[in-house]
Amino acid sequence: MTDQREPGLRQRKQAATALTIERSAVALVQEHGFQAVTVDMICAASGVSQRTFFNYFKTKDQAILGAEPGRLDERRVREFLASDSPDLLAGILDLLATLAPVGTDDRALAADRMGIISRTPALMQKEIERLSDVYEELKDVLYLRLRRSAPATEPPEETRTQSALIAHLIPGILRFTLEQQSSSNPGHPDAGTAQLLAGALQKLLPAAPAGEPAT
Incomplete structure (x- = not known):
């Protein structure tokens, strides 16, 4: 039974470490700017060694961008x-x-x-x-x-x-x-965002006045 649980626990720990590195990288860039941040700074902020960092990410850029996107479900x-x-x-x-x-x-x-x-x-x-x-x-x-x-x-x-x-x-x-950061439902725009989008599209592509053909 212990053996069955260990892979799940190990994966969760790995995911947590990767997320800590990502958060540290993003926070450092927010504070110091992209060019100023180094892998050493990210390692220090994350509490990991360079060896651990490179086990998860090949470059500083990859740590900032995060995990590779998946595929559509x-x-x-x-x-x-x-x-x-x-x-x-x-x-x-x-x-x-x-x-x-x-x-x-x-x-x-x-x-x-x-x-x-x-x-x-x-x-x-x-x-x-x-x-x-x-x-x-x-x-x-x-x-x-x-x-x-x-x-x-x-x-x-x-x-x-x-x-x-x-x-x-x-x-x-x-x-x-x-x-x-206006939606309480992650991944979906709230009504305000939808209304702004509709209004912006109306300004971008205004409807022709009644009785006149669209140009």
């Missing part, structure tokens, strides 16, 4: 594709909520990390590269969902282009939601 993808809910944004964010490693649901850490990434071009580029496969997958899932309800006159390529555009918008919405 198959069950949630099936539910998303079968859903007729008009709240597409909530459905998309529900899909992406499973990408965070289990046990690391820390909104403050996520918000601080996203802020650092958005201010640091080198990290932003690496994060885009890490998420490229996820958003390619999301684009394909969106296409299947949108195509199911698309008008018969809408060409498939137009639906695919719309899906790609929505997939590219999602990282910005996620970043805004995390930075605002």
Whole structure:
């Protein structure tokens, strides 16, 4: 019985150590700036040796970015594709909520990390590269969902282009939601965020006055 429990305990300890290193790295960058922080500083703040650090992360950048993103959950993808809910944004964010490693649901850490990434071009580029496969997958899932309800006159390529555009918008919405820290339900924007988004889109794409064609 002890042998059965040990792998679980060991995994939890490893996850806790990795999370401690990530939190220390992010906190140090918040305080000193990205360029000033070194692996030695992260090790000292985390209470680990360099050997331990490199067992978990290859570079300082990786410790700041955190664990590699996962893949979309198959069950949630099936539910998303079968859903007729008009709240597409909530459905998309529900899909992406499973990408965070289990046990690391820390909104403050996520918000601080996203802020650092958005201010640091080198990290932003690496994060885009890490998420490229996820958003390619999301684009394909969106296409299947949108195509199911698309008008018969809408060409498939137009639906695919719309899906790609929505997939590219999602990282910005996620970043805004995390930075605002306004939702009590992690992974989902609150009503205020949704209203702001709707208002912003109306300003970006204003509707034509009644009786006049849209331009």
